[in-house]
Amino acid sequence: MNSTNLETILEGRRSQPHQLIEVLQDVQDVYGYIPKDVMGIVAKELGVPLMEVFRVAKFYKAFTLKPRGKNVITICTGTACHVRGSQLLIDQVQGQLRLKPGDTTKDGLFTVECVNCVGACALGPVVVQNGSYSNHMTPGKLRRAIDKVQGKKKEESPHA
Template sequence: MCSNKIKEDKFKKLEQFIDKIPNDQSSLIEALHEAQHIFGYLPDDVQSYIAYRLNVPVTKVYGVVTFYSYFTTKPRGKYVINICMGTACFVKGANLILEEFEKELDIKAGETTEDGNFTIEVLRCVGACGLAPVVTVNDKVYGHFKKEDVKKVIESYSEKEV
């Protein structure tokens, strides 16, 4: 299937979602969440489309996208690895875990591997301080994470690619 057809299908899916929600600013975050779920990120054309459909200025949409760390304007990998750097996690060695992920994947925080499989990101706080240090991969939470766990986690998600 050609990439234009894929993108067209994604816009159609977003259109169907927006048709079911209030057509105003109150639906902005909900629409952005769904758009990021569909597209994997929020490129300019998707932000413009949402602004148009919700009758909200594009600058307002962009302001929300850039304010919340959940949203991204760059493509992410299939597996997004988030390392919590909140106080409890940092004190328990989250910085060393981040360094190990960067070393193993040969990318820095905020970057995606060339094969598009992994993105490393840093969060301010996951809100699971009792599990510190915390790492998430997509929606899966790993508590009491150790530097030694890095290779195992990467391997387990790499095996899913086979």
């Protein structure tokens, strides 16, 4: 944990419980997740019960309690995307990366998440990779996107 960053985040906010969400947003931005030990410090410094800090950090989708990979793949599993095949996309990443939604690969390269809707229902199934939207996603396109991050070269094939 970088105490300088945390010190900067807490500056001018100590003993101000109403600053909790803003502080957690800054913690998420700096660390990429909300570390448990930081939650304890935030609780103490803002004067908020630790259980409340935990509840807020767990409630909002914008916060994550686990470290995320360098590449975050978010698969929309809302109704519109579901009927257009989002389960096939989940099957693809599970098979290719050997993980289930919510997990991060051991090498820290990928985190895969599912969400209920990203607001582009007519263009589903939608996958968001590091904030970049891909519409009408297919298992093949998703496999190639993952291969590209992994640095695999696509083999030349006249039938590809």
